[in-house]
Amino acid sequence: TLTHQFNVPFFALGAMVALFGIINFIVIFLAASLLFAERRDEIWARLEQSVKPASGTTATGVAARTADGAPLTRLDWAVLTGILVLAVLLRVFNLYGLPPYTDEYAHLVAAKALAGGSPIHELYQRSLFLVTVPVSLFFRTFGVELWTARLPGVLFNTLAVIPLYLMVRRVNRSVAVTAGILYATSPWIIAVARNAREYAYYPFYFYWLVYAMFLFIRNFP
Numbered sequence: 001t002l003t004h005q006f007n008v009p010f011f012a013l014g015a016m017v018a019l020f021g022i023i024n025f026i027v028i029f030l031a032a033s034l035l036f037a038e039r040r041d042e043i044w045a046r047l048e049q050s051v052k053p054a055s056g057t058t059a060t061g062v063a064a065r066t067a068d069g070a071p072l073t074r075l076d077w078a079v080l081t082g083i084l085v086l087a088v089l090l091r092v093f094n095l096y097g098l099p100p101y102t103d104e105y106a107h108l109v110a111a112k113a114l115a116g117g118s119p120i121h122e123l124y125q126r127s128l129f130l131v132t133v134p135v136s137l138f139f140r141t142f143g144v145e146l147w148t149a150r151l152p153g154v155l156f157n158t159l160a161v162i163p164l165y166l167m168v169r170r171v172n173r174s175v176a177v178t179a180g181i182l183y184a185t186s187p188w189i190i191a192v193a194r195n196a197r198e199y200a201y202y203p204f205y206f207y208w209l210v211y212a213m214f215l216f217i218r219n220f221p
Helices: 014-038 040-050 061-065 074-092 102-115 126-144 146-159 160-168 171-184 187-193 202-219
Strands: none
Touching: 014 126, 061 146, 074 146, 074 160, 074 171, 074 187, 102 126, 102 146, 102 171, 126 146, 146 187, 160 171, 160 202, 171 187
């Protein structure tokens, strides 16, 4: 590790960056609050209108069942498949293009050792079963390559679209499609998905967890 100290302008210090961020947040929050306070009735009316079930205007009977718990239609499956294809294409290309960054090496070394038969308790323990174990399985299947280590994260990150769509589809199809496309094309999520770290896997588990909590609360007597 090579360390070097150098002078930076005061406005580039960590404390100043945090201060400017807080000030910006406060200003934007106050402006948004004032706008909402003046037009709250109109905004609430538009929000209520926007989340009505897409299958009809009534809140009972077939329309309600379709928007809130009915099996997905062929159109839903077609849309969901299209979003999944888009998501994986944006994530899977040139996975070996960038060298590993600092935090990836720990998982790469541990996964290689695990694939070679090293005891699991002697390995790097952070996100061991979440990341290292899947990567080691891919190493055993496809060989020890950088793209092989990043591929399971890409797949898990892409499959997170499914619980997201199922959850938001209970609002209506248009909102679910919008949410899926935003997730599939988010540059930040795409970048995170292409690294052998737990951040690529989190959306898959978190969305399923939230969806399960929603079903539990809804069906709780």
